[in-house]
Amino acid sequence: MSREQMRELQGKRLHKIVEYVYHNVPFYRNKLQEMDLTPEDITTIDDIVKLPFTTKKDLRDNYPFGLQAAPNSEIIRIHASSGTTGNPTIVGYTRKDIGVWTECMARSLTAFGAGRDDIFSVAYGYGLFTGGLGAHNGVEKIGAAVVPASTGNTEKHARLIRDLGITCIACTPSYALYLAETMEKMGITKDQIQLRVGAFGAEPWTEGMRQEIQQRLGLKGFNIYGLSEIMGPSVSYECDAQHGSHINEDHFFPEIIDPATLEPLPYGQKGELVFTTLTKEGMPLLRYRTRDLCSLMDGPCECGRTNIRMSAIEGRSDDMLIIRGINVFPSQVESVVLTMEEIAPRYMLIVDRVNNLDTLMVQVELRQEYFNATMDTPAAIDELSKKLAAKLKSVLSIAAKVQLKAPGTIERSQGKSTRVIDNRKLK
């Protein structure tokens, strides 16, 4: 589809969705009326900038069903996102929504090279989280055999991967590393397994993490992006070129805005990603602020797809820590940690305030295999800490205290990892 055809389709769908929420969601009708807008003012996709934003707070304030547009009789599934603060976010899906989601997921998996001959393990959590069931439907749609492994019982899962000759896996990147570690402990080697495709998402990850997972599991790792408010995983997906993730923009229209001024930014500039659902019936959202920071790329991809791409998530506008006035993203710390082979690819950031001064401590795990006879003095261990501290300082522009932990002591996450403890907020 050409760019012009796509924009025409998006314009038509935008008009329809605005008309739909105007008549079915009092929250949006009130907002549009306050702004003196009617659905007739929105006729092309360029008109989207006139529309109001929606935030996570709006979803919480309208808990549980305030933003639902379809009547309950049309809703066939309800997911809830992890509510770390306040109410969880409730998302209801109509039969058509599930169909669109399944289609988007199938597109993603096809782009990863998965097909009917594959045995596909879904190791996202099944349940309220959208990862498990979302991926599950997509795998069935492409005709592969789905193994609904979910999370937990990793040893059993590892044995199944070996014994069934499982070829594809969908999970979080941190779970993939945990799985690799479990397999190594069990003595299952790379040549005993047949994994070739990994669909990794639900948390930001770096190129270094990709290399590590690929090396340890012997597969090719693809990014899959999504969020439950918009649909779930498969809002965007990588192709074989792995140069950004293609957005299913016939269903989810992306924009990048400056999170401070809320002004739209041109392609190529980094800012906050915003989505408008163009076809959703259950809970359509206009200009939903994802808090994810990235940039958009237009222009054709090497793979031949014409749909727009988004860069890797470089942080979150709310995960962003401001420490002594400096913006710090956990992903920056991750990129440093991954350059040091003595240290496991896991970390925790602990931010505190001592005597009115912000402090940052980075906890990392010593790798068991790198502790040897030359490392058995405090001087040698301190040298390693200092090396990491110096690298962190050069990347973060602020000093961080490094704490080396024993192997296996930083909590492994099976879902989204919590990598930051900010003790400043509690005081």
Next chain:
Amino acid sequence: MTIPQLSIFIENRSGTLIKVLELIKQSHIQMIACTIADTAEYGIFRIICSEPDRAYTELKAAGVAVALSEVFALELDNQPGGAADVVRIFSDASIGITYMYAFLYKGNGILVFRTDQDQEAREVISANGLHYLTAEDLA
């Protein structure tokens, strides 16, 4: 001329030391001597024990950061100045001692140490006819 020693990286917080000791107990391995080089956040727990190779393998399998190395273990005269007399020999030969600890073995004081100049240390031990323990003595 040396004996095997286990070095274990442990965090300086409650529960970490007992975890290692319980693992050693479960393996029915006897500790002969131990010492901890501690800092505010972590420590290096060094152990001389029976069956060091098996202890190393089992601790490693339990996920512990453990290293196996060789250290010198010299017998001391059981009288005042015994340690000074031995260390003086190394000091005069300009051999630096990285760390050191002592234990009693069959009634004799044993000085355990690590140096950065292993070859020179061996020569000094031979030249001065110092008595030392070997792995076989502890087996």
